Structure formats: C-alpha cells, structure tokens
Amino acid sequence: MSIVVTAASGNLGRLTVEALLTRGVPASEIVATSRDISRIKDFADRGVEIRRADFAEPGSLPAAFEGVDKLLLISTTTPSERVANHRRAIDAAVVAGASLVAFTSMLHADTSTTTLSPTHWATEEYLRERLPSVMLRNGWYLENYTDQLPQILRGGTLVGAAGQGRISAATRADYADAAAVVLTTEGHDGKAYELGGDEPFTLTQLAAAISAATGKRIGYTDLPVDEFAQVLVGAGVPAELAQVLADADRAMSHDEMFTGSGDLRRLIGRPTTTPAEAIAAALR
Template sequence: MTTMSIVVTGATGQLGRLTVEALLRRGVPAADIIATGRDVVRIKDLADRGVTVRRADFADADGLVEAFAGADRLLLVSASVPVGERVANHRRVIDAAVSAGVSLVAYTSTTHADTATTVLGATHRETEEYLRERGVPGVLLRNSWYLENYTSQLPQILRSGAVVGAAREGRISAASRADYAEAAAVVLATEGHTGAVYELGGDESFTLAELATAISAASGKRIAHSDLPVTDLDQVLASAGLPAELAGVLADADRGMSLGEMYTDSGDLRRLIGRPPVTLAEALAVALPRH
C-alpha cells in the first residue's frame, strides 16, 4: 500500500468518482487522495470525508499545475468533451503532471488503441504517444466498452423491442465502470505497474445479437437485434436526439466493434481486481429487478 499522494482527474464524473471510492475501500488514507474536477461542488461530500478536493479544468494549463501540486501519481480519466478537443486537453494534463513532478501517470485508454481504426481510438492513440514523448512513467488502462452503455439504454430497448447497432458479429468485452475503476485503484495504490499496457475487459464477451438474447432472458420480453449499416445507425442516433458529432462517434465505435476492436481475452482485468469481473447477465439482473 502506498502512502504517496494520488490525484484523480474527472472525479466529478462517473469513472473518476468510482476510482476515488475504490481507493478509499482499499485503505488509501483520504488525506492521500486529491480528487479533481471542474465543478467541485459535486464532490463536496468527498471533502467532508477528508479527501483533498481541487478544481481542475482541462482547458486551464496553469490551474492544472496547481491542482496537481504535491501529487506522486495521477489518473488521467480520458475527457468526454467534444472529441476534437480531447487530445489537446489530455496533453495539457500530461504537461501539468510533468511540471508538478508527478512520478506516474495512469491513463484510461481503449482496447487496442495502437491499432484501433475508430475516431475515439485515434484520440487515445495520440494521447498514449504523447505520454511516451514526454517521458513520463506511465500505465495504459485500455478499457473496453462499459456494460452501462447498454444497461442505460434498457428503457428504450424494451420500449422498441430491439437492440439496434452496426457491430455485425463483432465480440464486445464489456465490463462495468466499477470494475474498471477498481483496476485503476489497484494500479495507483500498488507497485509494479510502471510501463504496463493492460487490455481490460470482461471475461465473457458478447455480440449485439447475444446482447438482445440476454435482455430477452432477463426481461421476459422478446428483444430483436437489428444490424444496420454504419451510416444508417448514425442517422438513427441523430434522429433520437443525440448531437451530430456524438452520433457519428458512436456509430463509428460500432464499426470498430465489428472489426474486433472492443474484444480482448487478456484476462488483465480479472488479474488486477483479483476476481471475475461483473458479467452481462449480472449487470442486467441488477438493472432489471424482477418483481
């Protein structure tokens, strides 16, 4: 167990927040954790529990250096801002970490970022490359898709009776946010991870057709699978009210899935967290409680 100071970016978001909670559960003293985000009011409860809370805006280079002052290790949770601004934001965080004298940067990337063909994959690859260029000791946490990306859609899926996508027969090694956060906490709080590249995902992969079958079994309602061309999925998502850029990025992500870019059988997540990751069936059972 480390007694070093650990900074978590994006602690106001879901993955960052879960990582702070995982660090606390692992016995990292609250005083050794620096939780950062743009809107610190959202993490006031962490400050009440003894965690140091600091404002950090990825667009504010000077503010980042101040936010990271005194930190030994840093988790860079990839920004969810417009994709076009992502890499510049990540570079500012890495530069600030260097200026603050941080000795290890862990970065939440994506599976197979070095070869991924997607728009998202390119942003992760460029960030990984910059981390290497700056010479900061790093750990790459290449997270596959979140199970929550699907469980959060359950109301719409049940209403429409279909899982709609463009991933064809691509297998997806999705895992829960909490399990990815647990892995990040392990890397931040223990030794021996410097330079590691972890391909993280669930033990049980599934296709979107298998997802539809699993939802059918869990809900008792027959759910179909509709596989569309990527351009059609883009239009469906946009017509459902998603911003045009996000619709395009998500449709493109499905295209990457069809090529196996969200599949991994590395077992890295299970080894890091010391137990089997939450499965799709388990996630659906929680999201669809039986009455």
C-alpha cells in the same frame, strides 16, 4: 504525497475515488479534481481533498496537482480538444513531479481503426516520452447498453451496427477497481493493459440475455453504419457523437472491441461483471 484523480465528478472518476477508499487509502491522501468542485463536495465531507482542475486552463493545474505522487488521467470527452487538453495535464504532472501517470486509454489504441483511437494513441505517445506511465486501455462499458434498457424494452429491439462482432465489455466499477489497483501497487510502469470483460458477447447474444432477464422477447436489429447514426440522432444524440458511436459499432463488427487478454480479471483479482449480472442490477 497524494493520489490525484482527474474528472472525479464523472462516473469513472467518482467510482475510482470510492475504490481507493475501499482499498484503504486514507481520504487525506486522495485528491479529487473537477472543473466544478461543487459536484464533488460530498468527497470533501468525507475527508478527501478537492481541487479545481480545468485542462483548458493551464493556470489551474499547478495548484491542482501540487504534491502529486500518482495521477489518474481520465480521458476527456470532446475528441477535437482531447489531445491538447491531455498534453497540458501531462506537462503539469511533469512539473509537479509525479512518479506515475495512469491514463484511461481505449482498447487496442495502437491498432484500432475507430475515429476515437487516434487521440488516445497520441496521448499515449506523448505521455510515454515524458513520465513513467501505465495505459489502462478500457473496453466498452456495459452501462452503454444497460442504460438503454427502458428504450430497448419499449421498442422490443436492440439496435446497432456491430454485426456479429464480439464485445468484451465490463462495468465502470470493474475499470475503476483496476485503476485503483494500479494506483496503489507497484510494477505497472511501462505496461499497457488491454481491459475487457471475461464474457464477450455479440449484440444478438446481448439481446437474448435481455430477453431472458425480462421475459420479453427482444431482438437485435443490425443496421448499416450510416443508418444507425441516423437512428441515434433521432433519439436525441448530437450528430457528432452519433457518428462516433456508429463508427465504434463498425469497429466492433471486426472484433476491435474484443480482448482475450484477461488483464482486467488479473488486476482486480476477481471475475468481471457479466452481462447478465449488469442487466439484473439495472432492472432492480
């Protein structure tokens, strides 16, 4: 029986496979799947089994999930296709006899007003009806900001539409560690973990942290949601994604990306990565 990780060619999936190996799971008991297995060949070189899985092609899933014990279902990227793709994967996991499916949902999926939340909540409901499951409600990634550091430093400002809302962000590695814990320990069936960083921040505070780390004065420019979406489009973000990201900032302004649950810290058994640590790592 194996632990199957979907979307293993993506950032979170790749880090989860690494976290499983670090926790001592034998490579031979891990299955990494991707639509393009050429992107995960390095795992095969280390003894991890790689299989092709495309949620849009149900015929690819029985072989991909064969022998599964626990499955990490990483949320797919295209919102309009997400629920149908997730249902195909869940149905295949039922047929394969999975004992637990962990799904990477989003923070406060049951109450969030973002345009992202309905597809995550619909997946949660479908999954709960069919299999033992655990919801990993991941908050925002710190990388969503640290990946922008070159542009922020060039422009001298962090731009958003989050007002003074608090954001409980953590690194992908933090969330991957949590997934690995859930996949390798017991007692998680039926849980919904609200996952976020220990040190919430506003974007004004994040700009100040960037200033402190770089010695360059960085401010925060808060824009109306529609204007922020236009800025994102101007920076090369596709229009549909720009609207989704701008809407996420709107929700942040109401603390919808904040959690004081402590779930992430408890799962991984250590403090989460702080914004200052993430900024320092990105600047190296």
